[in-house]
Amino acid sequence: MRTRRVTPQSLATSREAAVRLENVAAADNFRNLFELPVLFFAICPALYVTGHVTAVQLGLAWAFVLFRCAHSLIHVTYNRVLHRFRAYLLSMVCVFAMWAAFAVQLLRDV
Numbered sequence: 352m353r354t355r356r357v358t359p360q361s362l363a364t365s366r367e368a369a370v371r372l373e374n375v376a377a378a379d380n381f382r383n384l385f386e387l388p389v390l391f392f393a394i395c396p397a398l399y400v401t402g403h404v405t406a407v408q409l410g411l412a413w414a415f416v417l418f419r420c421a422h423s424l425i426h427v428t429y430n431r432v433l434h435r436f437r438a439y440l441l442s443m444v445c446v447f448a449m450w451a452a453f454a455v456q457l458l459r460d461v
Contacts, residue, residue, distance in 0.1 A: 384423065387439070391415055391446045394453060403456045411445045411452070418442035
C-alpha cells in the first residue's frame with residue numbers, strides 16, 4: 352500500500368477497492384465464504400447437541416466442504432463463472448439436504 356500510495360480509507364468499500372486494485376478475486380472469494388456457510392456453521396453444532404449426527408449427515412458435511420474448496424479454487428484461479436456456480440450450487444444442495452434431514456429427524460423424535 353505504501354509503494355502504490357494507497358490509503359486504507361480509499362479501500363473502504365468493495366467498489367472502491369475494485370477500482371484501485373488490480374486483482375480482487377481473493378477478497379471477493381473471502382467475502383463470499385461468509386454467505387452460505389453460515390447455515391453450515393449453524394447445522395453442525397445443532398446436529399451434535401441433539402445427537403442426530405449420522406453417516407449421511409457426515410457425508411453431506413464433507414461434500415459441502417469439498418464443494419466450497421472447489422468453489423474457492425475456481426474463484427481465485429481461472430474464475431469461470433459457470434464452473435464456480437456449479438460448485439456453489441452443489442454445496443448449497445448439501446447444506447439444504449443437511450437441514451432437511453435434520454428437520455425430518457426432529458419430527459420423528461416428537
